[in-house]
Amino acid sequence: MALTKLDSLYRAVILDHSAHPHHHGTLEGATPLILNNPTCGDVIHLSVEVADGRIKDIAFDGSGCSISTASASMMTDAVLGKTIEEVAELSEAFSELVQGQAVENTDALGDAAFLSGVSKFPARIKCATLSWNALKKALESEDNTGTSGLTCH
Numbered sequence: 001m002a003l004t005k006l007d008s009l010y011r012a013v014i015l016d017h018s019a020h021p022h023h024h025g026t027l028e029g030a031t032p033l034i035l036n037n038p039t040c041g042d043v044i045h046l047s048v049e050v051a052d053g054r055i056k057d058i059a060f061d062g063s064g065c066s067i068s069t070a071s072a073s074m075m076t077d078a079v080l081g082k083t084i085e086e087v088a089e090l091s092e093a094f095s096e097l098v099q100g101q102a103v104e105n106t107d108a109l110g111d112a113a114f115l116s117g118v119s120k121f122p123a124r125i126k127c128a129t130l131s132w133n134a135l136k137k138a139l140e141s142e143d144n145t146g147t148s149g150l151t152c153h
Contacts, residue, residue: 018066023076035134042068046134072131074112
């Protein structure tokens, strides 16, 4: 019985992030990095502002299923204010989590930890990781002096 209530809580949090996503929109002056999931048609436009090695601001737009949208919303909450190194660790932990692997510190993922159940639905893993993969690509472009999806100060 308790598991059913916990599952209901997880679903409620995911649906709330999907219906009312955090950091939804675009950042002024940033050219969003666009990434899509051709399997289901999800598309994300991710804008990131990095200052002094930290995520100063982040926003996303696009279209996607409830898992994709909720994951992007949860990701933006989890990474805002974090260093690039912390973001890389969070991204790796999230990837492991949605693939069903044990993750030590799920608290650092915030609400994104509620997506652990995605591991039971392999087709939905790409939906959940789309925004995280977009963030990884945006931050890699900064390392290579590109600015796709980024404004840097």
